[in-house]
Amino acid sequence: MIWVFLCLAILFEVAGTVSMKLSSGFTKLIPSIILIFFYGGSLFFLTLTLKSIDVSVAYAVWSGMGIVLITVVGFLCFQENMSVMKLISIGLIIAGVVSLNLIEQGTQSEPIHKSGPYK
Template structure:
């Protein structure tokens, strides 16, 4: 269930960012209201995610996938330019998210050592 929550958090964050673009600096009230609603929903689902996924992993996936999705939406729907540097950076983000996800699953399965206070 935590991955569904994280996916919803990402989708709402992306919707909020699109609304931010469409609000034209809060000059259009409909996208401005949607922006607030979408970001609240995103943070609610991200908070629910953090009940069972480490904050470092959840936040990295949330922000990384949001960046990738917004970049693609900017390119396809807002006619933004993509150069080699931007494309390479997005590929590195995707590799980082995948690696983080794989290593966090391995760490979750391995026994943990707790630190004691002296």
């Protein structure tokens, strides 16, 4: 269920970013209200995710996949340019997200050093 929450956080973040584009700098009321709703929802679901997934992994997946999806939406819906460098960069983001997930799932050993108030 935790991965469902993370997927919802990503989708809400992408919807919020689309609403941000449509709000024209908060000059249009409805997209501005929708923007606040979607970003609030995204943070709500991300917070639920953080109960079970390390913040480093959850945030990397949330932000990385958000970047990938909003790039695709920008290309398909807003006629933004897609270059070879953008495609390579998206590939690197996806590789990083996959790597973090593989590391998270493959290593359950004790961390080398854990200090601070959030042990």
